[in-house]
Amino acid sequence: MKNLFQKLLLFIFMIALVPTGYSQTKKNDLKILYVGTNPDKPLSDREKSIYTNLERKVALRKTRANDFKDLISKHFNSVTVVYGDDFKEEMAADYDVTIIDTYLTPFAGGYEKDENGKIIGYNTKKYLTENYNAATIMIGEPSAFIGEGRDLKMDHLCLCLDAHAHGMKLDHPIFNTPNKINVTYETKETPANYKARYGGKHLDKTMQMWRIQTEGYTEGKGMPIGLVSTGYAFDNDIDAEWISGGYNSKGVEATAIGRHANFLHWGFAAAPEYLTQSAKLAFINAIHYIAKYKGAKQVTRKIKRIPLRQYLRESQWTVSDEGSAAWLHYINKDTLKMRLEKEKIQAKKDAGKQLSELEKMQLRMPIRKETRIWTIRHEPQYLKEKFGENWAMYENYYKENMDYFYPIPDERYTYWSAVDEDAKALGIANNNIKILETAIAMLTNNDRTEMAKRILKRYTNETFSTAKEWKKWFNKNRKNLYFSEGDGYKYIII
Incomplete structure (x- = not known):
């Protein structure tokens, strides 16, 4: 019994030595x-x-x-x-x-x-x-x-x-x-x-x-x-x-x-x-x-610089009263850290010590002192011209249109977010598959056919010319259609 107890203690001791x-x-x-x-x-x-x-x-x-x-x-x-x-x-x-x-x-x-x-x-x-x-x-x-x-x-x-x-x-x-x-x-x-x-x-x-x-x-x-x-x-x-x-x-x-x-x-x-x-x-x-993913197929993509919906929610937050206050509080706190860091780097330079390229860059950076207008720095120019410093209008713009934004490429190899007035007129979010179903029904019934064609072209990669073709494609693939923001706000087949 004594030997058994000693072996048990030894076992517990060895377990205790095993790393996490x-x-x-x-x-x-x-x-x-x-x-x-x-x-x-x-x-x-x-x-x-x-x-x-x-x-x-x-x-x-x-x-x-x-x-x-x-x-x-x-x-x-x-x-x-x-x-x-x-x-x-x-x-x-x-x-x-x-x-x-x-x-x-x-x-x-x-x-x-x-x-x-x-x-x-x-x-x-x-x-x-x-x-x-x-x-x-x-x-x-x-x-x-x-x-x-x-x-x-x-x-x-x-x-x-x-x-x-x-x-x-x-x-x-x-x-x-x-x-x-x-x-x-x-x-x-x-x-x-x-x-x-x-x-x-x-x-x-x-x-x-x-x-x-x-x-x-x-x-x-x-x-x-x-x-x-x-x-x-x-x-x-x-x-x-x-x-x-x-x-x-x-x-x-x-x-x-x-x-x-x-x-x-x-x-x-x-x-x-x-x-x-x-x-x-x-x-x-x-x-x-x-x-186990050797040979796996890439289904979805993330096109570079596509403005994802969550980025737009961040924009809405940043221009709001609460969000802008949070950001300015953070920046003011960060400004103190930056000032102290620059003082350390300057002291290092004054002592004749070699600075890294990063430290040289930090030394050149100005000390930030931002105000409320900083929160709209990334807003499109046309919104700035339209809303000026009426902060509530920026926030309302995002609230009213969040379900209808879609990306449009520009000449700078990037994208900007436009409001889909067609989807907005229908009152259907563009990430709701009902928007395709509605557009196809409109096409079938000769109801606002140009709007229907714009919607189908905007949110799919297909190029069908008749309502019958669109309906056949949609019925065949409906269960496998996925709205991918990264793919350019397109419904793709998975």
Whole structure:
């Protein structure tokens, strides 16, 4: 009995030594391709412009690829490392999961120039072709470049993701299989920018967050900066899912971890050496999870600069009395921080110390002092001319037309939001499939046929010429029609 008791104590002691979230799962046979940065490659001009402590950045690069290989090799039998300059997308076909942790070279896009070298336009750079369907994890900022080139939901919302995650969907497989992740929370002050925005206006002063990295970029020691993508309309229950947010400068809904088709965005940029044990296992789970999406078809798209409905709700909030007050409070508080930071940088310069490009830029930035008129800075010029400083009219404009906005491209390769007077006259929101049904009925009954044709052209990609064709198409596909804001406010077949 005594020996049994001693064995029990020993067992309890050994369990206590097991790290949080530890897994004894045997190695998996999935074949993994890790695409990293050559440790001997010098920093790019871009990296030099966005990072402080460049010596640390260079040192971190030296060990990063091997660090990832070591972590992945503990869980998978087959791990291959190639550097970005040597990577060809055809390589991914031989692997179950490809991990891209470096900037790729674009094969198309960029500035268009005339015969005299004058810039006349710009096309989004493309890094992976439409044929690329490998199960892929993209780490940090490269995710945005690849995502924008493929019209994925991963974009350049903000290179400002720090060390913590929040709002995780803990029932998601990434937190449960094959490793059960023991998420432990830290109480953090809610970022002031969250509370200034529409989506975060009801947040408390503090939030529960999960530490992903042992060190964040805001500590100023040279840690890589993580990236969040736009969270608006990310989760669509079709081919994209929002998995987690993270501490950032844009808002609580921003996407730190998310999937679109065969691509998974892991926005946290630290190498495994600087990941917590639970975060390491979540990353391993992410590899297992995305593997099943090898060959997955991308159904929905996110056309760059499309004004999503939630952006318009933010605009409505910003011009309102409550919203403008929240924003101005945030800016005034931030102004004090900016002033103190500039004083530190100036003192560093006065001491004869070398400044980074980022610090030089911060020193040049003026101290902000905004008033109410700042809240309408992004409003269309025609609204400013119409409403002036009558703030209530701006807010009412959004309230009255929120169901009827749709995007129109302009000559600057972007979009602006117009009010669909046809939908408004019918009193049917454009994201209500009834608008198509009504337009087809109008066409069939020779009732306002020109309006009906405009509506059908505006919200579909079809070009039928007769009511009979429209009706046949609609009846066949009605159950599979999905209103996609990212696709240009179009009903697409899923």
